[in-house]
Amino acid sequence: MAHYDYEEKKLSVSRREFLGLLGVGAAVIWMGAYVTTDLVKNRKKYIRMRAQGLYKDDGQSVIRQSHNNKALMDMYAQFAGKPLSTVPQELFHTKYVDRINLGGVI
């Protein structure tokens, strides 16, 4: 089998850069916040790219609606019955917890 070597992409700062950053102190701290704003702006660009990927997946699907998913309807017919009926209530629904009044559980 062929072997591939990958470099893990890193967001972190290298040792040399890290030392350099320590040297410039407050300016860098300020820049961190500044860069974060910039990152967030940059991020919007690829959020859109990823979102487009999913809309493309939707657009090219033959079946566009959940109720037309035949394999899913087979599951209900063979196993779970109707949505919200007994088996779905046992397996697919849940309850929530008021954590303010839960107190401390360890």
Next chain:
Amino acid sequence: MMGLQENEFRGIIQIDKKACKGCDGCKSVCPTGAIEGKYGANHTINQEKCIDCGQCLINCPFGAPIDTIDMVDQVMARLIDKSTTVVATIAPSVRVAIGEEFGMEPGTLATAKLYGALKQVGFKILDTNFTADMTIMEEGTELVEKLRHYFLGEDTVTPVGPLPQLTSCCPGWVHYAELNNPGVLKHMSSAKSPMMMAGALAKTYGAQNIWGVDPQQIYVVGIMPCTAKKFEASRPEFYNAAQYWGKRGRTGNYPDIDTVLTTRDLARLLKKLNIDLQAVAEITDADNPLAQYSGAGTIFGNTGGVMEAALRTAYFVITGQELPILSFEPVRGLNGVKKTDISLHDAQTGKDFILKVAVVNGIKENLTSVIEEVEAGNSPYHFIEIMNCPGGCVNGGGQPTNPMGTAWIDKYKALLPW
């Protein structure tokens, strides 16, 4: 610790003291105000407030916040053990982001490659998109029951909760509401998230009807764009498959979802096994019933996607006709709060009514006004989708951190004095 149930994970996200520069960047994205520390000093996370969403992690320019739950080696051990059926359930957003870890452009749709890689290393597939469709059937039916009850005065078999109905598929949001707005929990859809439905389904229908194996021998791995999903899987409520079999004479105690890998974790697992996603043979898995999904299931990963998917089905159930235009633009895009009205003509009674919906993404900036109205009992809406992360799960805290391949330091090196 306050606010936790037994055995729930705590402190999934931690800030590495050595890496933190105290720049406050994370505070500007944290939805809960959990991050403490003075400007310039080391920051720490107040774990009683934190909802494990990982937004600080993907936005810190120094890579200081870390995800402390690393299950890659455990999953690899399960894959080797031939007596275990290891099932991967893959969230919508993973397929458009994992490629980034292998040099593809953000948004590259890698479903067939991902199926290929997962099969090659020994996973069976139960696509979370299949259970996203199931979520729509459950949550949509719940909504339609409420609408018929409140608008058309019809009786319901079991008592229904109040309107507006709030979506429940984002564990970050659910955890946030449980900690901060328990008054709105009665509005929350009782439908589990698609991942939790997948776990319960794998160990019942999957075990019995599809794979023909003992449910105890199934190990379900959620592959998620989200660190809050690690918390969700650890909640004590989710032993429903074991309880289901218990009532039917088969004992055993096992969780519905055994563990969660983020998109980043899965990329690490594949790299450890020397799998190059770009080079993997594509598989459509056309004869696997659990890998069939509709376009509605896949858009769950986008803000507005759950709403759009639910509307396609609710519209059909009430009017008897398919929505004429499927791309429902008013709920698409990155605005923090999106609102729209849909007129519905009930095929059974001939009555007309207007369904008012809202979509919130980015709890930090956009939740307050919408949720205060719900708490006060004067919300104008009937159905509200809420996702913690800006843009939805495509921007989740478990996603690749530097999609363009450029860490911020490269871009700003020119400004630095060395």
